Amino acid sequence: MNNVSIRTLSECKNKGEKFSVLTAYDATFSQLVSSAGIEVILVGDSLGMVCQGKDSTLPVTMAEMEYHTRCVAQGNEGSLIMADMPFMSYSTLEQGQANAALLMQAGANMVKVEGDDWLVPLVECLARQGVPVCAHLGLTPQAVNKLGGYRVQGRDDAKAHAMIEHSKALAEAGADCILLECVPSSLGKAITAAVDVPVIGIGAGSDTDAQVLVVYDMLGLNAGHIPKFVKNFMIDGRTPQQAIAAYGEEVKAGKFPSSEHEFS
Numbered sequence: 001m002n003n004v005s006i007r008t009l010s011e012c013k014n015k016g017e018k019f020s021v022l023t024a025y026d027a028t029f030s031q032l033v034s035s036a037g038i039e040v041i042l043v044g045d046s047l048g049m050v051c052q053g054k055d056s057t058l059p060v061t062m063a064e065m066e067y068h069t070r071c072v073a074q075g076n077e078g079s080l081i082m083a084d085m086p087f088m089s090y091s092t093l094e095q096g097q098a099n100a101a102l103l104m105q106a107g108a109n110m111v112k113v114e115g116d117d118w119l120v121p122l123v124e125c126l127a128r129q130g131v132p133v134c135a136h137l138g139l140t141p142q143a144v145n146k147l148g149g150y151r152v153q154g155r156d157d158a159k160a161h162a163m164i165e166h167s168k169a170l171a172e173a174g175a176d177c178i179l180l181e182c183v184p185s186s187l188g189k190a191i192t193a194a195v196d197v198p199v200i201g202i203g204a205g206s207d208t209d210a211q212v213l214v215v216y217d218m219l220g221l222n223a224g225h226i227p228k229f230v231k232n233f234m235i236d237g238r239t240p241q242q243a244i245a246a247y248g249e250e251v252k253a254g255k256f257p258s259s260e261h262e263f264s
């Protein structure tokens with residue numbers, strides 16, 4: 001696959017072609033995911049839960065994110081690497097700039113930050129300095145203690161309206177994409193229509209421009225609680241390579257997610 005850039009992603013949106021995203025935390029999975037033609041690899045802070053066995057993403061440190069980003073960069077065969085900025089690593093503009101620099105130097109092509117319109121100054125600052133940014137809204141796992149659990153967000157009209165306005169403000173500030181986690185499908189659709197930048201969804205319905213899943217979840221390796229938005233692609237005797245390719249194809253064809261993976 002040719003090297004995927006943020007231009008590739010916005011061209012996908014403009015042409016109405018869906019793209020796919022999967023997490024990877026090491027070189028082996030990075031090679032597997034990128035060689036299957038998955039456009040974006042997310043080095044997610046979910047690694048705190050799936051690699052470290054913690055019960056939230058909060059314990060993950062910058063040093064750990066840098067290490068896993070280096071591992072993923074080593075195995076990558078042309079996907080765009082997005083790396084999560086961990087909990088409280090972007091509390092101030094200065095801290096956010098310094099830590100984004102460390103992830104970009106470790107091999108990321110884009111950083112992802114969780115929040116709403118409070119992120120606008122950081123997004124502007126990073127955009128000016130050539131750092132692509134994804135803004136993650138809806139269920140933001142770093143705020144799980146404030147949210148009171150991993151719950152669907154934006155169900156009431158006021159919250160839904162605010163999320164649309166925050167998404168527009170972030171895109172105008174220079175965010176290169178938006179990620180929506182666990183929101184009603186109608187809100188996923190409205191935000192995708194309201195912004196010019198690509199919208200990646202997880203539990204946000206089938207109308208977003210792209211989909212993301214934790215790679216272990218879609219390979220059926222999650223032995224714990226399985227969120228509603230997860231689909232196991234390790235069926236029909238597929239190899240992991242074939243399961244990942246099938247995920248990419250189902251996203252492209254608009255077959256995944258279907259109504260059983262959506263929230264209303």
Ligand SMILES: Nc1nc(=O)c2c([nH]1)NC[C@@H]1CN(c3ccc(C(=O)N[C@@H](CCC(=O)O)C(=O)O)cc3)CN21
Pocket residue numbers: 045046049050057139141150151152182213214217222225226227228229
């Ligand atoms: N393995 C794994 N997969 C993930 O998708 C994931 C992680 N870990 N760790 C970080 C966050 C946490 N995530 C989660 C975890 C649980 C739910 C969940 O159980 N949601 C309920 C919604 C309940 C409701 O409000 O209706 C569900 O039934 O899916 C959602 C997102 C997503 N991320």
Ligand SMILES: CC(C)C(=O)C(=O)O
Pocket residue numbers: 023042043044045046047084179181202212213214
């Ligand atoms: C679940 C996705 C969106 C994420 O942020 C992660 O894997 O950390």
Ligand SMILES: [Mg+2]
Pocket residue numbers: 044045046057084141
């Ligand atoms: Mg994350």
